[in-house]
Amino acid sequence: MNDFAPTGLLQNCHAQTLLSSTKLRRLRIYPRAKAMLNASKTVILDCGDGHQLLGEFATQAKRSKGIVTLIHGWEGNSQSSYMLSAGGTFFNAGYDVFRLNLRDHGPSHHLNKELFNSARLDEVIGAIKAIHATYPHEWQFLAGFSLGGNFALRVAAKAAEADLNIQQTIGICPVVDPAKTMIALETGWWGYEKYFVRKWQKSLQKKIRLYPELGYKDNLLKLKSLREMNKYFIPNHTQFATPEDYFKAYCIADDVLASLSSPAHIIAAQDDPIILSEDLSRLAASQYLHIETKQYGGHCGFVKNYQLDSWLDGRLLELINLCRYPSGQPGKNGAS
Template identity: 30%
Template sequence: MVIEEFVPHPFLTHPDLMTLIPRYWPRPGLLYRLPCESRLFTVAPETSILGYCHWQPDAKQRPAMILVHGLEGCSDSHYMLGIARKAWQAGFNVIRLNQRNCGGTEHLSPTLYHSGLSADVRHVAEELCARDGIQAIWLAGYSMGGNLVLRAAGETGTLSETLKGVVAVCPNLDPAACVETLEERRNWMYQKYFLTSLKARLKRKARLFPGKFDLSPLAAIRTLREFDECYTAPDGGYQGAADYYERTGARHLLKSINVPTLILTAQDDPFIPYRSFETPGLQSNPWIHFVAPKHGGHCGFIQRSRPHEDRYWAENRVIDFALRPPQPSSNSP
């Protein structure tokens, strides 16, 4: 399959600019006139996640695309709204998922969220098939959400007949490598942003679930690794941060994926190192199409002006791939 080349906006070739500017780039009216139903999906005992469903008039005859955001994002993250609009206009039912605790839903789950909760995505897909009569499912995820949808594809199980394809944009296939890169001095602002947000969320959780979370170590935590060691890993049933990172990376499941899959990343992503994609499961699986432009930042991909497309190159490639999924072919990065 030929993927349209990414030509970056001439002023955004620096990876940090490409990563940060899209967050503030004006995108008015993305959900204008899109039908929207808010819905709670039960994914575990006493645990629900909130999704926003944009149904086509003939929903049962249309495929559904489930969108999953990244770390400390939500269903209203700019890329979630952008891809939702494009997917709906292309004829898909669209479900914008909030991961556990995200989008103001801390009260819906007693647990934290983490990179291994791909079962939540599968539960949502299974409910759409059983309750809504959806017969074809696509999964699309950004960053941490990309890791989750790739994991879900590798674990297909009962989804094997209805899962039609997967797209992951800048997925953190190797969480340990990602955290290590975030600890580099040049990435201090990203680590600070994520850590500040995670700490604030944990405080909200502690108020909602008194006695469940010990906040006494929180003030001394200075890195994401320390946060995961103290909170994320034990809450998720892992022995520690190292065990958590090793067991949740989708790289272990890539070889099991047997549906059309597109992985988009940028070689200059500031905190998901390109070396994490040099894994045998990715290189050898003919179902996986891997595209890695030199520029793009982390989930940025703002392109030079082109006729018939907006500036959001990755969003357009997601839709192109889902509309015309290729058959297995020889894979070359």
Template identity: 25%
Template sequence: MPVLTSDFTPTFLFKSGHLNTIYRSVFSKESCNYKRKRISTWDKDFIDLDFSLVGSKTLVLLIHGLEGSSQSKYIVSTTKHLNQKGLDTVCFNLRGCSGDDNLLLGTYHSGKTEDVDFVVKHLIENYNYDNIILVGFSLGGNLTLKYIGEQSENISPKIKGGIAISVPIDIASGEYELEKLKNKIYLERFLKTMKTKILDKAAKFPEFNLDKDQLAKATRFKHLESLYTVPVFGFESPEDYWEKASAKPYLSKIEIPTLLINSKDDTFLSDKCFPIDEAKNSKNFFFETTSYGGHCGFISSFYNAKNNWLELRIERFIRQNIQINLL
């Protein structure tokens, strides 16, 4: 039942998925003054949380995408908008993404919801919020959806809902799509930063015995997963990782209001990342597909003051479906 019709209608040039994907990160000049809190984890590591507080009883937990951080422009713009509407926010910088390398060999991956669970419990135990809402982008959206689904029977009553944007909920097909020629520039950018991080880890943990020659030759995510993700996190193979980390199997288990927004022109997403049947058969999982918007873009025009459709859509879902009062 909850399959939603989108009202996103950009101007002509922004009907290009690539322009919409790139524009926000290149041309947005917004910034945030966060207050950072470093928390120690159960496995003798740390996670950096960046708060932006306005004195609300509702906290929105933001989770960024692959190789992003609290400085990612979609995180900054969402933080500022929600603050203006009277909500506190905190960005969960995934391990190794806050600007300081984490202490362990392992960093993060698309399905590492034990870290989400740890952060959520920390917020509940140490802060006096009545409501917590999860908002995730891309990889962070996969974490958001997977967490809400797999915790459906045990989730805290303070977790009132979730929103996920531009999410490759089926990792195997999403990776295949991202590795096509049309996404060559994005893929090379991701691989460059990820290879650098893996090399840095190998230098700090020589017992890891990284095959640096194979790393240098890597041209696919699967190659990096075979060299790093699989052995470090205990998966049997990249295929095992894809299956266990994907959020799609958990959508039917979602029991609180949760929205996924994916664009048809998002070149990162395959057909399997558009869960129409799952939404039709759910009372709590809402799926909205737009014709345009790219990946984490949803920019309407060159007039920046009007480029807030995504933030307004997040706000509207919080008002109408999660039923939280905003300014």
């Protein structure tokens, strides 16, 4: 599965990024995800300190091979195409799957009064601990996409400190340097910034209807760009005084991943228009970290053919199976 060689239009980074979430691809995903969706139940997790997160858990009718927790990207949710595609692949291969919604993503705005921000790592660690305690498995895996990949890798870096047992963590096109990602969104193809502005505003409108005392309703109507939104919401609704301080708080460059204590794997594309592949060189060297880059793939795309099949799903499953069966032979190392 190491080779990813799309042809023609599929070598275009924007085509990869957009095709991965088209309605046509969702039509192809649903049949493959049907078993997982039928087995899924909605769960509210107690993450500690009065915080709650929402997720969907699908368990096998028979003994499972382990549990895979998936974390979506910014303004995605547990129903995003890539979450259903990857989740369905893991479930069909015999794994239990937990699709976690970050705060204020999916139908979870009512659970916590304070707004989501990407520095809220403790509640995500609390969610993973709650998942593992409620659904104990010998084999526990974690994977995240984009911002979710950033969260997953930060959780893995804190695993020993938090007494978390994670056999393998995978970050797909993870945000490395948020400040540079924001610049890429502002200066790249206009459609990306417009997409995130629209999604973020819609989420904030839903939140203010539930908690009008947050008091930003009138200001929200005036904010037309990510820069304007960050300059207003960061000092007024986070513990950070400036966007620069906020972005540093969840940057994973430099020594952040030096504390990894279990295997972590990054899958990224050199042509990603949102997460610059050059930032990967700024990650701390670690015996536990492996970085896999592909020439093509866009942002969380990795569509391998014109039937819109995913190369990524097969690669994710391969990586986790290799962790369970390093010899390539199921049944060893206590595996079922």
